[in-house]
Amino acid sequence: MSVEIVQKNLINILEAITEAATQRCRLVAVSKTKPAELIEACYAKGQRHFGENYVQELEEKSAQLKNSCGEIRWHFIGQVQSNKIGKICSSPGIYCVETVENEKHATNFDKEWAKQQKPEKLRVLVQVNTSSEENKGGILPGDAPKLAEYIRNNCANLRFDGFMTIGSFDHSHSDGINPDFQSLVGVRKQWATETGESEDSVELSMGMSDDFLQAISQGSTSVRVGSKLFGAREYKNK
Numbered sequence: 496m497s498v499e500i501v502q503k504n505l506i507n508i509l510e511a512i513t514e515a516a517t518q519r520c521r522l523v524a525v526s527k528t529k530p531a532e533l534i535e536a537c538y539a540k541g542q543r544h545f546g547e548n549y550v551q552e553l554e555e556k557s558a559q560l561k562n563s564c565g566e567i568r569w570h571f572i573g574q575v576q577s578n579k580i581g582k583i584c585s586s587p588g589i590y591c592v593e594t595v596e597n598e599k600h601a602t603n604f605d606k607e608w609a610k611q612q613k614p615e616k617l618r619v620l621v622q623v624n625t626s627s628e629e630n631k632g633g634i635l636p637g638d639a640p641k642l643a644e645y646i647r648n649n650c651a652n653l654r655f656d657g658f659m660t661i662g663s664f665d666h667s668h669s670d671g672i673n674p675d676f677q678s679l680v681g682v683r684k685q686w687a688t689e690t691g692e693s694e695d696s697v698e699l700s701m702g703m704s705d706d707f708l709q710a711i712s713q714g715s716t717s718v719r720v721g722s723k724l725f726g727a728r729e730y731k732n733k
């Protein structure tokens with residue numbers, strides 16, 4: 496074969512590998528505190544999944560972008576407050592709530608989503624506090640499979656879609672295997688063993704700007720990247 500053909504083959508193979516890798520792990524672009532124009536810019540390049548963690552921002556941006564970005568899929572990744580569940584459910588394009596941590600919230604989401612009368616179920620992830628830090632949301636790893644089963648058995652309008660963790664700052668800034676990610680993998684394995692479902696049938700949402708490659712190497716199927724994409728966040732004094 497000629498040099499040109501071999502080089503062309505090389506590029507094609509590398510592109511195929513990139514394509515295969517992209518299908519194994521999704522990017523959720525975390526746009527909190529960032530303006531709608533930057534979301535539109537990413538959407539124009541094919542990005543569809545975006546994450547917000549303040550309800551008010553989700554409401555505003557989802558309303559603003561519902562026509563120009565008709566296929567957008569919003570992920571709510573902030574701490575859930577009971578009185579905001581209705582607002583999350585009525586935000587146009589809401590696709591997944593990644594931060595369900597107890598039965599009460601799951602039941603509320605189920606009721607509120609029913610009112611929306613949408614053809615698709617609302618996807619939910621069970622947030623797991625893998626680092627046992629008091630300031631982190633999520634259910635303890637040992638209790639997470641049971642909450643997943645609660646959702647599957649009692650919330651007809653929700654689709655249990657996997658587990659999510661944030662993990663500790665220290666773990667994400669040290670080298671080697673991240674114990675938080677390892678813990679989340681173990682939670683999913685436990686759930687799969689108890690239910691007879693396959694592990695691959697649900698997502699693992701783990702990995703952010705500083706540790707998404709490590710998360711992928713440990714089996715993440717959905718990384719949530721904010722500052723590395725949009726730049727550092729500036730918080731207004733409210």
Ligand SMILES: *Cc1c(COP(=O)(O)O)cnc(C)c1O
Nearest residue numbers: 525548572703704719720721722
């Ligand atoms: C803000 C946020 C992210 C993105 O964090 P970066 O470090 O900026 O990538 C991911 N997940 C959650 C839950 C967040 O609140």
